[in-house]
Amino acid sequence: MSGFGYRITDGKAERVSVKDALTCHADLVWVHLSTTEAEAQKWLREEARLNDYVVDALTATETRPRCEQFGHGALLNLRGRSTEPATTGDPLASVRVWAIKGRVFSVTRKPLYAVDAVVKEVEGGEVRDPGDLISEIATAITEDLDPVVADLGDELDACEEKLDPSAIFELRRTVMRVRIGAIGYRRFLVPQRTALEKLAQLPGDWLAEDDRLHLAAAADRAARMAEELESIRERAALLHETLTDLRAEQIDHRSLVISIVAVVFLPLTFITGLYGMNVDGLPFQHSAHAFDWITIGCVLLGAGILGYFLRRHWFRH
Structure with missing residues (x-):
């Protein structure tokens, strides 16, 4: 015992x-x-x-x-x-x-x-x-x-x-x-x-x-x-x-960043996809500086969209 x-x-x-x-x-x-x-x-x-x-x-x-x-x-x-x-x-x-x-x-x-x-x-x-x-x-x-x-x-x-x-x-x-x-x-x-x-x-x-x-x-x-x-x-x-x-705020903020990035690249993707088609009649199609003008336009468009979101403080936590 x-x-x-x-x-x-x-x-x-x-x-x-x-x-x-x-x-x-x-x-x-x-x-x-x-x-x-x-x-x-x-x-x-x-x-x-x-x-x-x-x-x-x-x-x-x-x-x-x-x-x-x-x-x-x-x-x-x-x-x-x-x-x-x-x-x-x-x-x-x-x-x-x-x-x-x-x-x-x-x-x-x-x-x-x-x-x-x-x-x-x-x-x-x-x-x-x-x-x-x-x-x-x-x-x-x-x-x-x-x-x-x-x-x-x-x-x-x-x-x-x-x-x-x-x-x-x-x-x-x-x-x-x-x-x-x-x-x-x-x-x-x-x-x-x-x-x-x-x-x-x-x-x-x-x-x-x-x-x-x-x-x-x-x-x-x-x-x-x-x-x-x-x-x-x-x-x-x-x-x-x-x-x-x-944690929910963290996820919301990250989702917002992803959404903004998608919005910035959406028109750029459209433009590059449009000029990727093998058809006649596209602007600057036969211009020697077509790539430069399209690249500059894409950069300006992307910067403009990004600037719009920055001015509205969409990136704040």
């Missing part, structure tokens, strides 16, 4: 095996599993002897942030960044938690940065009870996500500052990536805020008042990030429309 356990008494943490954690007596016993669904279900049912409903919630394949009271404990599902590469549609990995007085069981499918941060807090003596542990997990997740959200905003700021028609394709790729990232993160942060707020209000003596305050602070931070992501999404959509308009 992949995972670890901690026995905490008076703030002093001792790392133990998953198997030994079940027989420990302490202020808090934390068991964390990082394993497949089948292995976790078997251990939680047969070894930990948890309720089937709790086991199913801890090992569900598809999850979203939520909080639910069950008996004397609480089921909590949060999302945080994983140390493994994330997919575009699911950028955050889940951590599922079952907390009762004196014990906390957590399950992850992928390793999370937040779990590593919580382990350091536990070993540093900052965790004394289930409430402390839950609030540390929530705080670590939000603190880890905060700079990521800020980076998305900074990338969008940079795109807005260097809005240049010559870099449209590069900018559009960046804006699209930022927009997809904002949508993916926001999809989980909005219900995560609700879950943390609900947990902070649950009855139970295993949640101290300071734990509830920390959970409320984490919920507020999640709400702020969700609002920032919504702003980023709207700004990205607006910037994408602006880039699309710039």
